Amino acid sequence: MIYQVLLGVGALGTLMMGLTGLRAGRGIRARSRGKARARGKGKGRGSSDSGAFVEALLGVFSPLGIFSLCLGAGAAGILTNRWWWAVVGGLLFWKLVIEPLQELLLRFASDPAKNLEGARASEAIALSRFDTNSQGMVSLTVDGQVRRVLAKLSEGEPREIAIGEKLVVVDVDTKRNTCRVARL
Structure with a gap:
């Protein structure tokens, strides 16, 4: 039984x-x-x-x-x-x-896709100078793709960021598709 x-x-x-x-x-x-x-x-x-x-x-x-x-x-x-x-x-x-x-x-399963939120603490490269509002364009690599994102400098960071300078992503705002960056 x-x-x-x-x-x-x-x-x-x-x-x-x-x-x-x-x-x-x-x-x-x-x-x-x-x-x-x-x-x-x-x-x-x-x-x-x-x-x-x-x-x-x-x-x-x-x-x-x-x-x-x-x-x-x-x-x-x-x-x-x-x-x-x-x-x-x-x-x-x-x-x-x-x-x-x-x-x-x-074998047919793939790794889950990463979104912009997964870019925290990753490296970004400045694509433009930062304006008086501390905003500028940066380039991020997310899930193997290069993405251009509007970034804002962290509090206390000088605005004199050179084009091509390496930055670190401090925070990500997924609703506005922006991030906050600081110098390395």
Whole structure:
């Protein structure tokens, strides 16, 4: 009876998560893990695989991991009627079916786009002189694109900013699409 309940809960939960598009939040960890491995090619083996066990545990205890364990354990338990085979079946189903399918789907995910608000504390280049109101045009690189933005100098900054001088973005006003800058 317990194996039928596990199978039903696992199938229903996995189906509902698949239909609603929930994926247990592993997208960020999976992409960052891939980037860490790509960056650490020249380093020793221990530096890139140190958190692999913790990563696997976090994946198992996500909602998708729990539902897939229930589904695999229920199916293996019904076939063998042994509890240890049910546990092994649940783990194998998660590791051999769900995790590769999830990694395949996450290949198509991209990093979220950054907006002007993400430009805080980044470098800006003065494109014009600043007027008597301490306003001028600056160039920012946001999400790989160069954007021209109206900027206002911070309090106490001298207005004698040369064209091409590097500045730092102190604050961003997204409603007006402007920013406040200071000298580096």
